[in-house]
């Protein structure tokens with residue numbers, strides 16, 4: 423294990439199990455979890471009966487494939503408590519995720535679930551180098567979003583001083599960092615970037631600040647954005663993944679050895695990668711859709727949840743010494759592909775192309791409409807101050823250059839609008855990069 427990558431492990435006895443031990447533990451838990459779910463949740467019992475599969479059919483980990491998938495639509499159809507696996511009297515917390523249409527999806531936790539959740543968070547915090555003496559400023563929103571309370575209780579459990587700032591009021595965030603000498607900032611990467619820029623604009627010297635670590639998550643964190651925050655705020659940042667339906671944050675976390683991958687908490691989650699179109703399993707190392715089965719959930723025990731997140735997973739050893747499989751960071755979802763005049767466009771492609779152009783900031787927005795009958799894609803690109811000029815000719819030439827680069831890769835023309843530094847609205851939580859106004 424390399425010195426610089428070794429952080430204290432929160433549960434070394436679990437985080438360094440051999441691959442065989444992990445599989446054995448997962449199988450034991452999977453059998454129990456399927457029996458629990460079958461006996462307590464009508465929807466799963468009916469579905470499994472229809473498919474002719476019973477909990478006794480789970481004899482190997484691969485037998486998970488005999489079970490039904492769960493999609494967001496099932497959660498909507500059973501709204502609000504139809505998939506709960508314990509009497510509501512036993513539920514001690516609700517969270518929800520809003521989504522884009524209709525009712526939110528609601529999930530519940532009993533005390534057992536909250537204990538598991540706290541451990542998963544404490545683990546990812548220690549992976550990033552957080553220790554009990556740290557002061558953790560929570561700039562995730564509190565409320566139905568799992569980010570705020572999830573990270574709060576996990577870091578508190580580790581013994582940190584947790585400062586529940588919540589998101590927004592950026593001036594006050596700076597005051598808190600300064601006065602309380604916060605050492606860890608928890609935020610979405612886009613809000614962290616905003617805090618960074620706001621501080622710079624108001625004379626905050628990040629090189630002298632007490633902050634040393636950023637714990638990010640909740641949205642994709644492109645490598646260029648992470649590097650920018652790390653160098654401008656003088657901190658080390660890790661990007662952590664999760665989703666409400668299976669728990670919230672804590673599903674996987676970045677260690678300091680493999681910076682574009684995240685260790686999945688495999689003692690609590692069984693992962694599969696499937697072909698997003700057919701649902702057929704794909705071999706290790708091949709990119710596809712992540713499907714998760716929580717192995718320790720009592721109040722909300724979903725089976726084979728289709729995350730719609732695209733990634734690949736490897737069980738190759740990691741330099742940090744942890745043996746849990748690693749997933750590549752999620753940049754794209756199966757449902758965020760835009761079809762523009764018949765051509766597939768992923769927002770992450772736009773992001774990657776813009777990141778390679780000098781003078782362009784990490785802030786952009788894609789607007790799509792079809793008011794004229796044809797799809798029109800407008801890409802708003804915010805410039806860095808040094809690239810901004812009063813000369814119309816210079817700006818127009820730069821705009822054309824960006825449009826050409828985008829077209830070369832995406833194979834579809836877009837209109838580029840250059841925006842002055844600071845001109846694209848900043849988010850306190852997850853940033854919405856795409857506005858699709860098509861009817």
Ligand code: DLL
Pocket residue numbers: 519568569638639640641642643661662663664665666667670671672729731751752753755
């Ligand atoms: O965002 C849970 C979370 C909160 C994770 C805070 C980490 C930190 P939801 O609101 O249900 O839950 O959104 C889940 O957000 O399916 C991904 O598409 C995306 N997502 C979450 N974390 C990451 C990440 C929380 N680190 C959905 N990288 C997921 C990329 C992420 N995408």
